[in-house]
Amino acid sequence: MTFNDNARVxxxxxxxxxxxxxAVGGGAVGLGAVVFLLIQLFTGTDLSGIVGGGGVAGPQTGGERIANCETGQDANRNDDCRLAAASLNIDQFWGKTVEGYRExxxxxxxxxxxxxxxxxxxxTGPxxxxxxxxxxxxxxxxALLREQFDTNAGPLAQLYVLAHEYGxxxxxxxxxxxxxxxxxxxPASNGVRTELQADCFAGAWVADAADQVDENGTPYLQPPTTEQITNALAAAAAVGxxxxxxxxxxxxxxxxxxxxSSEQRQRWFDAGRAGGVNACDTFSVAAGSL
Known part of the structure; x- marks a missing residue:
């Protein structure tokens, strides 16, 4: 999706x-390790403890503010700012949808x-x-999504991934x-149902994203184009x-x-776009219809 240039973010x-x-294994990464890392990449699970390798010790705190991220124009130019700016929009959507929502x-x-x-x-992936x-x-x-799975990973695809995690x-x-x-x-586990519901929640947000506004009443985002929706669906398929x-x-x-599966992830994303949050009860669906 494209931010309005003058939106305040x-x-x-x-x-x-x-x-x-x-580095995993402390040396060159063989083909088996590459496949293993790809599995990590798209499941959002850190499995480094199973195969060895070091990491940062203990949870870190703090962090720096995202620089040069004040307007929608900044968000359109930079992935970091795009994600940061979209958090305002997603939080506003859920703040209107869920009572007691915490950002x-x-x-x-x-x-x-x-x-x-x-x-x-x-x-590990998002x-x-x-x-x-x-x-x-x-x-x-x-970039890895584009290189390894031949999908564009354009702006809306990026925000779909972010909205999924907010889900x-x-x-x-x-x-x-x-x-x-x-x-x-x-295929019908609680884990899969949880992930598909998050895809559906992301779709519900996309359908309403252009309605969220900054403090001046300027919409953060323009309505998604057909091409952007297609791109987001391709990203959903790539991570099936x-x-x-x-x-x-x-x-x-x-x-x-x-x-x-790819088909399930696309279908539930579309279900959210078409029916909103109320269409996202993946837990009441029979296994054969999930």
Whole structure:
């Protein structure tokens, strides 16, 4: 999506944080490790403890304000600012939708940083850390998305990814994560249903995003174009479990899914766009219709 050039976005609370993380295995990365890292990249799970390798010790605090991020024009020029600016829009949407909504912290990761949920970097992919109520995202993730999975990862695709993580924050606030705890993997698991609901929430936000305004009444964003929607759907397909497994050279195994298939992720994103938040109850859907 495109920001209006004169929209005021400097009031965002996003911060930049990062450091250095030791290389996995301490040396050259072989093909098996590359595939392993790709699985990490698109599941938002830090698995470095399984294969070895160092990390930043202990959760870090603080961070720096995102520089040169005051207007919509700045957001259109820079990935970091685009994400920071979009947080204002997403928070405004959910503030009108969920009673008692609390804004999460958004951390733009520079390199890597430790969290209570593991290391955040482009090798783990964007993720939400419930005990911190914080979204972590490394913008270089989008370059890897383009390079490894042949998708454009344009502005709306980037904001879809961010809105998906904010969807997890909403799930945390309204009790979804407590009511439907992770019960393992599989095409109808609670984990997959949770991820598909976050996709649906992202779609609901996209449908309403152009209605959110800054303190002067200027809309933050212009309505999405057909091309941008297509791009976002392509990103949703690229991070489907079946697509990741196929691209990584493995067998497509639904019983190992954690996020849902490409078709499911696209369909639930569209369900949110068409029907809003009320269309996002993925937990009442029969397994065969999910």
């Amino acid at each position: 400097g009031g965002n609370s996003a911060k930049r944080r990062g450091g250095t993380v030791a 999460p912290q958004l951390i733009i990761v520079d390199g890597a940083t430790s969290t209570q949920c593991g290391t955040a970097s482009n090798a 993720f939400y850390c419930p005990p911190e109520e914080t979204v972590y995202i490394d913008p270089t993730f989008f 997890h924050h909403v799930q945390n606030l309204i009790g979804v994560m407590d009511q439907y705890p992770n019960d393992g993997t599989g 479990d079946d697509h990741i497994q196929a691209e990584s050279g493995g067998v497509v195994n639904p019983e190992s899914w954690t996020h849902g």
